[in-house]
Amino acid sequence: MLSTYTNTFFPICSFVISLFLFCMFYLKKNTENMETKVYQRLINGGLIESSLYVGIIITADLFYHPNLLTLYEILNKLLSCTYVIWMALMFYYIFSISSDSFEKLKSKVLNILKIVNAIFILLILIVPIDIYFDPIKYNSNSSGMAINILSFACCFYLGAMIVLIFIHRKNPGLNSKFVPCYILFILLTVSLIIRYFDPFFNVTSNVLSFVLLIMYSTIENPDVRMIEQLNIAREQADKANAAKTDFLSSMSHEIRTPLNAIVGFSQNLYEDNIPDSAKEQVEDIISASNSLLEIVNGILDISKIEANKLEIINDEYSFKKVFDELVILTRARMGEKTLDFRVVYDESIPPVFFGDKTRIKQVILNLLTNSVKYTKTGFIEFKVSSVIKDDVCRLIISVEDSGVGIKQENIDKLFTKFQRFEERNTTIEGTGLGLAITKKLVELMGGQIIVHSVYGEGSKFTIVINQRIVKNPVKNIEEMHSLAVNSEVFDLSGKKVLVVDDNKLNLKVASKLLEKYSLDIETVVSGFECLDKIKAGNKYDLVLLDDMMPKMSGVETLKELKKIEGFTTPVVILTANAISGMKEKYLNDGFNDYLAKPIDKAELNRVLKAFLK
Numbered sequence: 077m078l079s080t081y082t083n084t085f086f087p088i089c090s091f092v093i094s095l096f097l098f099c100m101f102y103l104k105k106n107t108e109n110m111e112t113k114v115y116q117r118l119i120n121g122g123l124i125e126s127s128l129y130v131g132i133i134i135t136a137d138l139f140y141h142p143n144l145l146t147l148y149e150i151l152n153k154l155l156s157c158t159y160v161i162w163m164a165l166m167f168y169y170i171f172s173i174s175s176d177s178f179e180k181l182k183s184k185v186l187n188i189l190k191i192v193n194a195i196f197i198l199l200i201l202i203v204p205i206d207i208y209f210d211p212i213k214y215n216s217n218s219s220g221m222a223i224n225i226l227s228f229a230c231c232f233y234l235g236a237m238i239v240l241i242f243i244h245r246k247n248p249g250l251n252s253k254f255v256p257c258y259i260l261f262i263l264l265t266v267s268l269i270i271r272y273f274d275p276f277f278n279v280t281s282n283v284l285s286f287v288l289l290i291m292y293s294t295i296e297n298p299d300v301r302m303i304e305q306l307n308i309a310r311e312q313a314d315k316a317n318a319a320k321t322d323f324l325s326s327m328s329h330e331i332r333t334p335l336n337a338i339v340g341f342s343q344n345l346y347e348d349n350i351p352d353s354a355k356e357q358v359e360d361i362i363s364a365s366n367s368l369l370e371i372v373n374g375i376l377d378i379s380k381i382e383a384n385k386l387e388i389i390n391d392e393y394s395f396k397k398v399f400d401e402l403v404i405l406t407r408a409r410m411g412e413k414t415l416d417f418r419v420v421y422d423e424s425i426p427p428v429f430f431g432d433k434t435r436i437k438q439v440i441l442n443l444l445t446n447s448v449k450y451t452k453t454g455f456i457e458f459k460v461s462s463v464i465k466d467d468v469c470r471l472i473i474s475v476e477d478s479g480v481g482i483k484q485e486n487i488d489k490l491f492t493k494f495q496r497f498e499e500r501n502t503t504i505e506g507t508g509l510g511l512a513i514t515k516k517l518v519e520l521m522g523g524q525i526i527v528h529s530v531y532g533e534g535s536k537f538t539i540v541i542n543q544r545i546v547k548n549p550v551k552n553i554e555e556m557h558s559l560a561v562n563s564e565v566f567d568l569s570g571k572k573v574l575v576v577d578d579n580k581l582n583l584k585v586a587s588k589l590l591e592k593y594s595l596d597i598e599t600v601v602s603g604f605e606c607l608d609k610i611k612a613g614n615k616y617d618l619v620l621l622d623d624m625m626p627k628m629s630g631v632e633t634l635k636e637l638k639k640i641e642g643f644t645t646p647v648v649i650l651t652a653n654a655i656s657g658m659k660e661k662y663l664n665d666g667f668n669d670y671l672a673k674p675i676d677k678a679e680l681n682r683v684l685k686a687f688l689k
């Protein structure tokens with residue numbers, strides 16, 4: 077008979093597998109989900125069950141003694157209880173993986189399960205159990221009321237599992253998870269059939285440990301350690317990225333401060349009576365510092381875009397005005413190049429849109445600047461047409477040139493940052509950032525950019541973008557349409573301005589620029605000094621306040637100024653912190669206006685006009 081050889085082999089096998097699973101499970105870090113929690117209990121149950129079984133073999137089968145019958149009975153009853161608990165857990169496992177749709181039911185089902193299980197266990201413990209011992213084969217077997225209840229409980233849970241699986245049979249995600257159940261059904265049936273022929277041959281314990289082994293591969297237990305490592309790596313990358321953005325914005329600030337001095341002084345020099353030869357060089361200094369400023373702005377923009385911090389700020393604006401400004405700027409950029417600059421504007425474009433004027437201007441200007449840079453002879457055509465539907469105007473903006481063109485294989489790489497292809501003319505200045513920024517900005521505004529280019533013949537860049545039409549603008553249309561204030565100085569004698577900046581060079585630049593308006597200028601080097609001046613009763617018509625100052629920032633100084641009774645002087649922020657969105661931030665902080673360093677003369681004119689004229 078089989079059992080002669082197997083009565084110790086199979087239980088020990090089952091114990092070894094259960095122990096192995098137990099160690100594997102606890103040595104590895106696991107995700108804390110419902111599935112692994114139930115599986116953990118099944119493993120614990122499996123180990124207790126197989127240990128008890130081995131215990132029974134050792135005490136009852138190998139060292140049988142009639143006086144110890146009660147002990148054998150107790151051990152067998154406990155073993156039966158572990159089977160019942162294990163089956164209940166198995167049912168709960170199937171229930172919890174298949175019941176996402178009725179989440180709330182889970183706790184209810186768990187409570188009912190506990191009560192039903194307690195009844196089964198109680199019954200098993202109180203009703204009699206019969207132990208048979210076969211002294212020839214050193215084997216024992218149990219039957220009686222307790223075993224009948226155990227069989228009933230197992231059939232009950234198996235039936236419930238079959239119902240659950242039947243309900244969820246069409247859920248493809250669960251098929252692999254039901255496999256251990258199918259194996260459980262088949263192997264349990266086989267073990268019962270074997271037992272029918274040889275009542276002493278019991279492999280139920282092996283069935284359970286085998287099922288647990290199969291389940292181990294189906295439970296959703298991603299390698300937690302790997303996830304942790306990935307999370308750490310991601311955090312580090314995020315930190316490095318944030319550090320990069322911080323570095324770039326402080327670098328921009330640091331570069332802008334000396335640039336402010338270079339631009340300011342060279343502009344002053346240019347306007348002074350200097351010999352023509354010197355004038356030419358000063359012009360070059362201005363042009364070079366403007367290029368440097370463009371590069372700083374480009375790097376800042378791209379780092380903001382990459383950090384998802386670039387915002388599109390919509391407001392009412394006149395597209396015609398943007399168009400006219402772009403035409404003026406492009407003509408200025410063409411300088412001595414004798415290019416045929418063709419301008420085509422669709423007059424049916426509505427006067428006021430709601431959009432981000434600055435960004436629209438920036439993207440088109442980049443295309444126009446590129447055309448000027450990469451075209452030696454021939455033409456540049458700047459054309460805008462429109463399609464209007466309801467309150468949306470689709471702008472089709474194209475910039476075409478007869479320039480160097482772009483090779484077909486380079487077209488795809490065109491919008492990648494730091495990509496430049498003008499191998500024919502490496503003297504053209506640029507960073508390869510412009511088109512990368514342009515594309516991102518256009519997409520941020522919900523538009524598209526398309527390129528057609530034939531190498532050696534020319535290129536055509538087209539931007540298609542929707543802008544909302546404003547029928548009843550809040551802003552003054554005349555003001556919106558008037559072109560940028562010219563940079564002619566006007567007389568403001570009798571007006572008093574206080575300039576606050578911790579950098580002496582910046583103060584000198586500001587003073588030089590303001591001197592031209594015949595203003596009465598006072599300068600101080602900190603927020604504290606500014607407060608002292610005001611508190612001492614000095615009256616000013618305007619305060620120009622730097623933000624990034626040690627100990628007390630411009631924003632903090634403004635807060636203190638506002639606390640002073642009777643203080644109504646307009647305060648304008650004058651800062652090198654010029655990344656987009658900053659103007660809005662400062663206006664929100666309570667400043668009356670915003671001036672970026674290096675100071676743009678037209679902007680300075682606008683501000684002085686607004687507050688002093």
Ligand code: ADP
Binds near residue numbers: 479480490508534535
């Ligand atoms: P940059 O002009 O600063 O190099 P961009 O991102 O604006 O950077 O352009 C990337 C590259 O695409 C340029 O270096 C140039 O090789 C090519 N390119 C852009 N516009 C044109 C154009 N209109 N004609 C020919 N080549 C162009």
